[in-house]
Amino acid sequence: MLSVKAVNQYYGQTHTLWDVNLELPRGECACLLGRAGVGKTTLVNCIMGHLPVKSGTVIWQRGxxxxxxxxxxxxxxxxxLGISYVPQGRPIFSQLSVEENLHVALMAARHGRRAIPDVVFDLFPALHDMGSRRAGELTGPQQQQLAMARALVPEPELLILDEPTEGGQPELMAEMGNIIHRLNRDLGLTVLLVEHRLPFIRRVADRFFLLDRGRNVAEGTLDQLDDQLISHYLM
Structure with missing residues (x-):
């Protein structure tokens, strides 16, 4: 589904990603791991086209x-093309209503869809009752729900989430874990996470990709993320 091969990226003269590879099969939930500043968000922004890539390929195949x-x-x-992205920091249109935020995302939907998919309010029922409220008046967790709901409006096949548990409230992490489980396990949506909370990662992800100083250093299933890797690259 998504194949990143030998991607190199620079900020000015600074080489930030070094021949990075990532293979994400359809239907999996994978996590990009690494300390702050190792290139996780940079890689995601390369995939989304927000940053230029010096060399390499990012191959996507939908269905x-x-x-x-x-x-x-x-x-x-x-x-x-079927890819939705929720960046870090709850990106919403704060001056628009909840309903208007969701309808903006319909502009990106395929086949001229004009209605919000049922799954959005099934996953986030509180947003239905808040439709007329200004998005900037919502609580932090509610804004996170809205950002994620908006990403689901175009009915993507790949959902990329950057630090979805930002803020760290236990109730937010539990709810977000439940939602990602439903999207991935029940609805078959492929998910790529940028996340650092290991208990959360172990709960929701199938695989991990570990970066250090802009390079691949390890990957595998979650049971292969052992204490040695955690101590050396994450602590």
């Missing part, structure tokens, strides 16, 4: 459609 190199596609095509 039975032909594979495409995302690096040759404009940024705005990602949603229509």
């Amino acid at each position: 039975d459609e032909p594979p495409q190199n995302l690096l040759q596609q404009p940024v705005e095509t990602r949603a229509a």
Whole structure:
């Protein structure tokens, strides 16, 4: 589904990603791991087209459609291709209502969809009753729900989440874990997480990709994320 191969990226003269690889099969939930500043969000922004890539490929294939190199596609095509992204920091339109935030995302939906998919309010029922409220008036966890709900409006096949448990409230982490479980295990949505909370990761993810100083250093199933890797690269 998503294949990142030998990606190199620079900020000015600074080499930030070094021949990074990532293979994400359809239907899996995988996590990008590493200390702060090792290139996790940079890699995601390369996938989404927000940062230029010096060399390498990012191949995406939706369903039975032909594979495409995302690096040759404009940024705005990602949603229509089936990829949704929730960046760190609860990105919403704070001056718009909850309903307006969701309807903005319909502009990226395929096949001219004009209604919010039922799954959005099934997963986030509180948002239905808050439709007329200004998004900036919501609590932090409610804004996180809205950001995630908006990403689901175009009915993606891949959902990328950057630090979805930011803030660290136990109730937020439990609820977010339940939602990701439903999306991935019950609805078959492929998920790529950037996350650092190990108990949360072990609960929701199938695989991990570990970065250090912009390079791949380990990957595997969650039971292969042992104490040695954690001590050396995450503590």
